[in-house]
Amino acid sequence: MFANRTSGLTLPGKLVTAARGGIDSARVVWQLVTIVGIVFFVGFALFPLAFMVSGSFKSLGEIYSGAATIIPSSATLDNYRFVLLGNDLVQANYPVNVANSVVVAAMTITITMLVSLPASLIVARQRFWLTTFTAGWSRIAQVVGGIVVIIPLYLVLRQLHLTNNLLGVSLAQSIPGTAFSVWVLTSFVKQIPHELDEAASIDGANTWQILWHIILPLARTGIASVVLIVFLISWNDFLNPVILVRDPKLYTAMVAVFSYMGQEGQNDWGKVLCVSCLNSLVPLLVIILAERYIVRGLMAAAFKG
Amino acid sequence: MRLSAVGMLLPALVVVVGLGLYPIGQSIYLGLTNYRVGGSFGLAPIRFVGLLNFQRLLEDEQFRAGLLLIVGVAFVVVFVTYFLAYLLAALLNQRFPLRRVVRTIVLLPIAMPPLIAGEVWRYLYDPNVGVVNQLLIDLHLETTARYLPLDPTAGVFWIAVVGIWLALPFATLLLLAAIQGVNPDLLEAAAIDGAGPIRRFIHVTFPATRNVLAAILPLSFAGQILAFDVYFALSGSGATGRAGFLMPTMYAFFQLTSGLLGRAAAVGDVLLVVALLAFVISRAISTKDAV
Numbered sequence: 352m353f354a355n356r357t358s359g360l361t362l363p364g365k366l367v368t369a370a371r372g373g374i375d376s377a378r379v380v381w382q383l384v385t386i387v388g389i390v391f392f393v394g395f396a397l398f399p400l401a402f403m404v405s406g407s408f409k410s411l412g413e414i415y416s417g418a419a420t421i422i423p424s425s426a427t428l429d430n431y432r433f434v435l436l437g438n439d440l441v442q443a444n445y446p447v448n449v450a451n452s453v454v455v456a457a458m459t460i461t462i463t464m465l466v467s468l469p470a471s472l473i474v475a476r477q478r479f480w481l482t483t484f485t486a487g488w489s490r491i492a493q494v495v496g497g498i499v500v501i502i503p504l505y506l507v508l509r510q511l512h513l514t515n516n517l518l519g520v521s522l523a524q525s526i527p528g529t530a531f532s533v534w535v536l537t538s539f540v541k542q543i544p545h546e547l548d549e550a551a552s553i554d555g556a557n558t559w560q561i562l563w564h565i566i567l568p569l570a571r572t573g574i575a576s577v578v579l580i581v582f583l584i585s586w587n588d589f590l591n592p593v594i595l596v597r598d599p600k601l602y603t604a605m606v607a608v609f610s611y612m613g614q615e616g617q618n619d620w621g622k623v624l625c626v627s628c629l630n631s632l633v634p635l636l637v638i639i640l641a642e643r644y645i646v647r648g649l650m651a652a653a654f655k656g
Numbered sequence: 657m658r659l660s661a662v663g664m665l666l667p668a669l670v671v672v673v674g675l676g677l678y679p680i681g682q683s684i685y686l687g688l689t690n691y692r693v694g695g696s697f698g699l700a701p702i703r704f705v706g707l708l709n710f711q712r713l714l715e716d717e718q719f720r721a722g723l724l725l726i727v728g729v730a731f732v733v734v735f736v737t738y739f740l741a742y743l744l745a746a747l748l749n750q751r752f753p754l755r756r757v758v759r760t761i762v763l764l765p766i767a768m769p770p771l772i773a774g775e776v777w778r779y780l781y782d783p784n785v786g787v788v789n790q791l792l793i794d795l796h797l798e799t800t801a802r803y804l805p806l807d808p809t810a811g812v813f814w815i816a817v818v819g820i821w822l823a824l825p826f827a828t829l830l831l832l833a834a835i836q837g838v839n840p841d842l843l844e845a846a847a848i849d850g851a852g853p854i855r856r857f858i859h860v861t862f863p864a865t866r867n868v869l870a871a872i873l874p875l876s877f878a879g880q881i882l883a884f885d886v887y888f889a890l891s892g893s894g895a896t897g898r899a900g901f902l903m904p905t906m907y908a909f910f911q912l913t914s915g916l917l918g919r920a921a922a923v924g925d926v927l928l929v930v931a932l933l934a935f936v937i938s939r940a941i942s943t944k945d946a947v
Binding site: 522 | 665675764785921
């Protein structure tokens, strides 16, 4: 059952008989190694997530009682109630933060797709200095990003009066978004036979009509991959909003994490972990429900199509 | 045709030039100035100061320590991640019950917000409430609880664990795809010649996937040098406003938020050079099919 992929071969009969004893004991060892390996890697992946979830259901008293257990001794929904509903004294900001994150992600995805879909058709189908330039940039910008870009971009957005503004955050996120999308969509478009656009072109379709009627329907799953990954880039982004936004009313869900730290010295871990769970919920659902799309998109970026 | 092609590229070019190249060009210039905004500085006129910012950075012990730390962390993260990724990819390349579920579970960290990963690991490492210290003390490996990432020698490794946790799924996917691209005839031939799984790996799988690995290592290294969210959270900067350790990205962040834009841009320039070098090295190594 744990057979190695390559050991299901049909070996010449004599060889099999000669080696059978050796192969069988080696196979048992190999199965044991496999089981130990799987337990190790599953444990490593789940260990922080398990403590994140369990901690979010613990009271501050239990967290500071000294015993860090996975199962809370008295599970409570107080952290979630405070974060989502607030209390008599404090209004809950978290729902507003999530709404901001959703608005930013929607704008980032829209900008990114409007910019990269037409560009990827041209980069995939034609070859002159501007397409080479665009393709080269889309590769480099996937590596060079983050703090290197945001320092000067902050100044550009300040001149445009787009700091402290959700659109500014989306524009900043559109840089890695566009770089990734142009690169991946180009490789998806290349998989569509160019005879199709040539036929449409002979029938009198212009480039935009070809994009709309031929490329979009055929690249649908590729586009879905890119949209989901750009969503993750946007939702998970902390650096851009924390630098570009000052007004707490405009904080995204990721920036809001630091509103729940409590007093210096004693972290309010229950609430921090509760917000951590809520912030991770959507990304984790995306990878669980759309694993194939995410993997296909990432691998298309890694291996030239 | 050419004209409409330019029209369709135009929006992308606006993003490339307006939000990409122009700001980076400006950053290279700003790194050579004393540009400051806000706070106690007011609006000082921009003055060209040559390489003064870079000289100050090199003189700053905090910056040097942070640079040294992230280089160490990056090396550990990259090598351990790709070592483990080969093992995990080899495991996932086999048939076993619940294979799809196991695959999804080990891929989970790929979607995690790096900031949250840093926060959660800070909780796990916390000297008062964290499970890691508790385990180490119970196993008599440690006597007193402390914040392990700040340990002068072993800290690098405790920090790297978090980077590895985040980087492992992508590395595994990449190597899994590479391994599945290995010619099965070669593996079969090796098996018939009596090579066990380990020798098949050393003599067939590894050489066949070496190009993919060589091309991704510099990029992965640059990714670590440029990483911000995860190490910002892990250092406790968000909680206390003071950093337990200070990577160059965080150093730039604090310079920027305190209005010292010239100095921040200079750090950005240093990181830009590192990232571009990694990119060039990766391009030089990579073959047509890889990365």
